[in-house]
Amino acid sequence: MFDFTPTEEQQALRTMVREFVEKEVKPKAPAYDAEPDPIKGIPWDIIQAANELGLKGLAVREELGGGGADSLTLGMLVEELAVGDLGTSVIYAQNWKVIQLLQNAGTEEQMKKYLVPLLEDPVGCCAVAMKESESGSDHMLPHKDPKAGPKMSCIKDGDHVILNGTKEFISNGYIAHLYIIFGRSNPKAPISEGMSAFIVPRDLPGVDNYEGFTVGRVYDKIGERLAGNAELIFQDCRVPSANMIFDWDTALRDWVKISPQSNAYAGASTLGVGWAAFDRALEYTQMRIQGVKPIIQHANISIKLADMYASLVAAQNMVRRGCWQADHPEHFDLRLARSIKPFCSKVVIKVALEAMQMFGGNGAMRDVGMEKLVRDATIFLHSDGCNDTLDRGTGELLAQYPVVR
């Protein structure tokens, strides 16, 4: 079974990321977060510095020039990045998720054509686009009515497919150079039998852009502001059929199987915010004197800190198990995979609020940084699937096959 004691290599990578976070992320992220214009809040220098360390390529297979890290290792690093800044963590969670998806589902030719230039690209990131204005987490629910779900059309035209439609709320949408776009290839069938997915490059070095694909607005979010969350617009965009991943019409069904780490990485991202809030609270409560003793010695504070700690450790174990099972299909349980992010986000919003309250009035001061953590902690209540939607999906699956404890 699983052993989550970090290996020497995992520990060295965590140390590397922790130091990177201290040196590059923590000093810069608050100013990017405070930019009123979200485009000016894109941390290009942080992305470039992270890629110079080799972070982006860590998920790429060794034979393609990458680091070949497994999902457990990547999940640990997503968590560490989020201790510095949630948006930065999401940038890499998306990069790694898409790279892993391409490696699991793409052809050798697709990997050589897109992953090799992506590795050489100093700032290029990845994004995956499902969400549209009328459909968010439908793909996580067993909707059978063909009217439910995304509307983006993909119509075959010779050796091309023509995409029309708009995607919204796409993490890395503004900064990506490589996209996976999900569309409706059969609008008369339920989404599980009528969706296809395509690789779409944009400004990827040495690779032509496709006409008809533009990035629309960049969203002014309350948290996770550094991840360049944007709208993607497709107007008669001709994509070569050779860019299709998965099979025609069954991409959604296959995606669930082939991108098993998605929710675990989301849990890891929000978990990092929880640790950051906890670390700040632990430090502050040892320093802040009230009634001639540090407030950590006040029973109410120490009990709360103990509860926060236990909740975060429980969430961390769940994330690690989710990452581990993503690489061990024989042990994979979709119910666990989908429970991770809701559990973690509920733990983390509670921890962030408690931590902020321990700062008293200081917690409400923007320059203290606790309010950013609270804003960031709200994001994964909905991102990567609304919590209720995921829990509803899990609930339906509970009755369908036995729960193994």
Add this chain to the structure above:
Amino acid sequence: MNIIVCVKLIPDPEAPVHHYRIDDTGMKMETVQGVAPVVNPFCENAIEAGLQLKEAHGGKVTVLTVGPSSSQEALKRALRMGADDAVQVDGEDLSDPAPQVTAYLLARAIEKIGDFDLVICGRQAGDWDQGQVGCLTAECLNIPCVSLVKQIEMLDGGGTRVQRLAEEGYEVMELPTPALLTVTNEINQPRLTTVAGVLKTSKIKIPVWSKEDIGVDPDLLKSLGALMRMESLSIPEVSVECQIMAGDTPEEQGANRVKALREQKIN
């Protein structure tokens, strides 16, 4: 050019005081569980200086330490930063060795590595802050040494020109190679480890040299160890007292503060 960098793993000097304690014997300092040891920060400056010289002039950087097996972590850190080779001298039986002992062992190992232009050490280690090992190692090797170096320049005709930190400003010195330099934190900003460095290091098996391997004279080692003996060890007590200075204006309060400091003979 071939550079040897001597490094040391130490308890994290950034850890808060209450994470340190003296063990039951009263003669050994230890940290509470969970405080990971780190590479002495001045040694990181030495590694960085070595790597920069290699990048500018070619050659290779070999890192060297004396210590127990856990001290390999310092060597691995250097390899993850970009060093080429590493050697550990087994010091499992040496708990907090005297500087003379460490210097003698390092010198013997450096002689065994051979063919070097520069040995670079940190100016001192952040645990005991004695700052002796570098210069003593040069003495053992019978090579020139400059301490507190904040800039290194290799000269076209051979040798090196260095800037040595002084009380006010710096001194410029030239010396032939091979030589030993101890560097200050002013010299550079150490780089981070990289993914490639981590992956490379996980495949490397670092050689461990015994005292016999490097031709140590056991009697000499014993006599060097006897040059220093610890009498007692204690954690300094720090007390904080808050004074509110009298005065109707900030200027008056400031003047009173200066007067009070002078009376306490604090300049």
